[in-house]
Structure formats: structure tokens, C-alpha cells
Amino acid sequence: MVDRDRIDDALCELFRRTGYDGASLSYIADATGLGRSSLYHHYPGGKDDMVRAALRRLGPAVDRDLIAPLRGPGSVAERLRAWVRGLARFYAHGRKGCLIGALALGGGDERFAAEIAAALRAVIDALAATLAEAGIRRADARRRAEVAIARVQGALVVARGLGDPAVFGRAVRSLPADLLVDR
């Protein structure tokens, strides 16, 4: 009996690294240790199902690392610092990519558009709500949150592009202060 979670973990790793188009069934078979038939036994819908399984599998980690810290106890500033630690954990300090980002840029078709938008909105909304608690007006909080998420996504792009994961840490470390700065 196979361990679905471990397979889904492998799928996450792979898709985060290669995106949708970059992950051929050969790579998937290698990464999971499963043969083609086994893959289609577990994921009857094919690659599409595998991506959706990866998205589902990441859900709890997203909640734990990217959402929950924003709601935790403590001051807003403390929560933002905890959130940055969650980011570092989720993205392995810039060494792991973002599945949402990879799917958003990869391939022109709209297969996962709804999931992508929902995931982005979830974290933007959570961050905006936290900023609103600090007395920032709703519209401004939303805008700041949007820009912060862009910064995170872009940090991953630049880190990958330069082959230097440290870019990620430098880009997110000052997020708490930047998000709360007076204007």
C-alpha cells in the first residue's frame, strides 16, 4: 500500500520546480518512484489530477506558514515578523519555488486560473486584514498587501534567475517594517 501523502509531496516538489509544462510524465515517474500505470491508477485524470493533488497537499502548509501567523496572538508587528518566518519556512529560504507562481506564468492556458486567483486572494486578504488592525485604512491595507505578495513572488523569480536563494531573505526581511511605515 502506497503512501499518497509522500507521493503528493514529491509532486509538490516537482511542480514547484518545473511548473506544469516542464514536468513530463517521465520526470513525474522518476520523482515519485511510480510507473505510468500506477500514476494513472492514483490520478485517473492524469497530470491535471496530479497538479490538483499538489495544490491540495500544499493547503495545510499554506495555512500554517502563510496565513495562521497573521492571525496569531501578539501585536501586528510581531505577527508580521512571524509571517516572514513562515515565508522562509514555506519557501525554504528561497530554495523552493511557488507552485502558484509557476502555474501563473507557465503555459498560456487557463486550466488552473481559478485556483491560482483564489490562493493569491487568500493570502492577500489575510495580510490586508492584519494591516487594517494596525489602523491602516482598508483600501491602503489591501494595496500594501498586494504589493507585499508581489514582492514575495518576485523575490522567488529573481532568486531563481540569479541562482542566488539569498535574494529571497534580503527581500522579505524588511517587509514588516515596510508594511507598517507611515505615509
Place this chain on the structure above:
Amino acid sequence: MVDRDRIDDALCELFRRTGYDGASLSYIADATGLGRSSLYHHYPGGKDDMVRAALRRLGPAVDRDLIAPLRGPGSVAERLRAWVRGLARFYAHGRKGCLIGALALGGGDERFAAEIAAALRAVIDALAATLAEAGIRRADARRRAEVAIARVQGALVVARGLGDPAVFGRAVRSLPADLLVDR
């Protein structure tokens, strides 16, 4: 006689939208209006050559929109504002993607790693040099520039992911002020 520049333009459009893996030769043939044989006549190295042609073709636009404004006359603040206008032009206000970003995230292989890193470094360096002119210490200027480019790249990711190009404008508008803020 064909107009290479127009073909290269079409390649830029396509690769910026779909990345490397997402652009099949069928799409490329459609986008350029050329048949397979003609494509291989003009780009003997195949898709690889086409991407390199697209990168080359974007060079002047990069210089004009993303580099030159930083060196132009005027105060640093004025130049940064001109740079943001260049960004809006180059990325069509968030409606066009970034070829560098698409190549950085798309596919696991390292085919264009050198070109990607060089392109990112060029714009980061130019921006850092401008910030240094404003009296910001070299290391800090470099860090700010890196984060700013991440913000631009991420804005494109989020804009695409949310299906809302306006994200881009909101993310880059405040860059001049944010880059020069005292710390």
C-alpha cells in the same frame, strides 16, 4: 524578403506570454505566419535560436525603457519617475509579461541561465547606481534595487495570476518614493 524584426517581434510576444515550454512550433508558426521550414531556415538552431533572437530583439527596448531613464538628466527622484514610466511602457501596464521571468520560472533546465542572470544584473546594477547618486550607501542601494526588481517581477506574476493588469500599476507607482525613503 521577410522582415526579421517583425518575426522576432512576434516571437517576443509569444514567449513573453507562454514561456519556453508553452510555445510549441505550431503556436510559433501561427504567431509568425511562417511555416515550419521557413522557421528552420531563419533559425537553424530551432526553438533555442528563436528564444535567443527574442532576447536580442528586446535588448534595445530594455535599454530605452528600463536602463536609459535611470541615467537621464534630472534629479534622482525625477529619473526614478521616468523609470516607472519606462516600466509601464515596457510591460504595457501589466498586460505584457517578462521574458526573463518566464524563462527563469519555466522549465527546470538551465539553457538560458547566463542570459537571465545577466539581464537581471544589468537592470539591478543600473538602478543601484542611480540610488547611490542619491547618497545611499552602495550595499544598501544594491539591496534596495534588488528588492525593487523583485517587486516588478512579482507584480507581473500577481497581475497574471489574478487576471488583473492593474495590479502592476499599483505595485510600481510608489517605487520612487519607497526607494528613496529614509531609514
Place this chain on the structure above:
DNA sequence: GTCTATAACGGGATAGAC
């Protein structure tokens, strides 16, 4: 330079035995 045709390969997906 472009056309038609096709080779050569890898992709996703399935069948059926075990």
C-alpha cells in the same frame, strides 16, 4: 525562401496480464 511531406522522437494516456 517557402512548400509538402515525413521522419524521429517524446508526450500523455490506456490495455490487460499478473
Place this chain on the structure above:
DNA sequence: GTCTATCCCGTTATAGAC
């Protein structure tokens, strides 16, 4: 649940006539 074998298709790439 997994294996071997295979199918079918789209893909990249080439050949050769025009």
C-alpha cells in the same frame, strides 16, 4: 497496485521539390 507493452498524438526537426 504494479508491470510490460502499446497506442495515439503532437512535437521538434529534416528532406527535397519548387
